[in-house]
Amino acid sequence: QKEVEQDPGPLSVPEGAIVSLNCTYSNSAFQYFMWYRQYSRKGPELLMYTYSSGNKEDGRFTAQVDKSSKYISLFIRDSQPSDSATYLCAMSASQSNNDMRFGAGTRLTVKP
Amino acid sequence: DTGVSQNPRHKITKRGQNVTFRCDPISEHNRLYWYRQTLGQGPEFLTYFQNEAQLEKSRLLSDRFSAERPKGSFSTLEIQRTEQGDSAMYLCASSLVLGAFFGQGTRLTVV
Numbered sequence: 001q002k003e004v005e006q007d008p009g010p011l012s013v014p015e016g017a018i019v020s021l022n023c024t025y026s027n028s029a030f031q032y033f034m035w036y037r038q039y040s041r042k043g044p045e046l047l048m049y050t051y052s053s054g055n056k057e058d059g060r061f062t063a064q065v066d067k068s069s070k071y072i073s074l075f076i077r078d079s080q081p082s083d084s085a086t087y088l089c090a091m092s093a094s095q096s097n098n099d100m101r102f103g104a105g106t107r108l109t110v111k112p
Numbered sequence: 113d114t115g116v117s118q119n120p121r122h123k124i125t126k127r128g129q130n131v132t133f134r135c136d137p138i139s140e141h142n143r144l145y146w147y148r149q150t151l152g153q154g155p156e157f158l159t160y161f162q163n164e165a166q167l168e169k170s171r172l173l174s175d176r177f178s179a180e181r182p183k184g185s186f187s188t189l190e191i192q193r194t195e196q197g198d199s200a201m202y203l204c205a206s207s208l209v210l211g212a213f214f215g216q217g218t219r220l221t222v223v
Contacts, residue, residue, distance in 0.1 A: 008152065033213055043116075043203055044155065044215035047161030051210070088154050096143060098168050098210050 003027050006103025007091055016112050019076040023089035023103045026070065030091040030101075033065050035074045038086045038105065047087075048074070079110045113136060114138060118204050124221045125194055130189045133218045137206030144187050147171065147203040148177055149199035155203055155214075165202055194222045 006023045013019055021035075021056035032051055047061045048054045056063045062075040072091070076083055086105040093099050117136040120182075125131050137144050142163050147155035158177070160168045165183040176194075181187040193197055199222045205212035 004154075006154075033208060034148075041219070043118075045217045046211045046213055049211040087121065090154070096160070096162070097207055097209060097210070098143075098157070098160035100145075100154075100157065100212065104152065104154050 001026060003101045004091060004103045005087065007016060007106055008104050010107040012109045012111060013054075013079055015079060015081060015109070015110055017079050019083070019108060021076075021077050021087050021089075021106050021108070023072050023091075024071075025091055025101075026071055027047075027091075027093065027101075028067075028070065029093040030090040032095065033063070033072050034090040034092075034100075035063055036090060036102075037083075038088060039108070040085075044088055048102040058097040081112050084109045093104050116204055116206055116213055118202075118215035118218050120218055121216060122219045122221075124223060127222055128191045128193055129195060130190065131156050131194060131220065133202055133204075133220075135187045135189070135203070135204030135215060136183070137187070138208075138213060139185075141208050141213075142184070143207045143212075144181055145205045145207075146187070147205065147214075149201045149203055149217070158189075164201035169174055191220075195222075196222045198222050 034049040034108045038044045064073045088105045089103040144161040146158040149155045161181040201217040205214045
């Protein structure tokens with residue numbers, strides 16, 4: 001079993017839809033949780049990071065962490081075609097991120 | 113541009129040749145990481161520097177791989193005697209506190 005599991009999709013939604021992206025993990029030591037967006041042939045771009053459980057909102061993006069269930073989510077409201085990309089979850093037990101583990105990524109397409 | 117810079121962006125090499133990649137992190141970031149990413153997978157950790165000290169190396173980093181960060185600023189990743197299985201995107205990232213910022217990567221193709 002991988003430490004971080006993420007449904008690779010692909011996920012296709014119409015413009016304006018609410019998108020829900022999820023990851024599960026097995027290592028209870030993870031405390032820092034991140035979401036990255038990666039466009040084709042580009043490096044990952046940090047979208048959000050959270051510490052421990054709870055919610056964090058940034059514009060159209062909301063990150064949720066449920067440590068009791070070892071489950072994290074990213075919600076995208078009012079999705080746009082420019083949101084079409086691969087979304088990677090990442091998590092770490094230490095603040096130094098040297099133990100950061102990534103999911104395989106979910107490929108999202110938002111259709112106009 | 114104040115982001116993480118990687119050079120070259122693409123490299124095609126023959127099997128058995130040596131290659132070297134360079135990473136220039138965000139200037140105030142003291143932590144620097146190298147990752148490798150293959151198609152359809154998330155990045156896999158290779159190695160980590162805090163300032164000039166290499167503090168951790170993954171088991172993925174065989175003896176053919178070496179990384180340096182001589183003055184705690186830019187870093188290089190060298191692969192000796194390249195193999196076809198080394199074909200991947202090599203990503204560099206840097207951070208100060210939470211959340212690592214990635215460069216655009218160097219795509220290596222070994223033919």
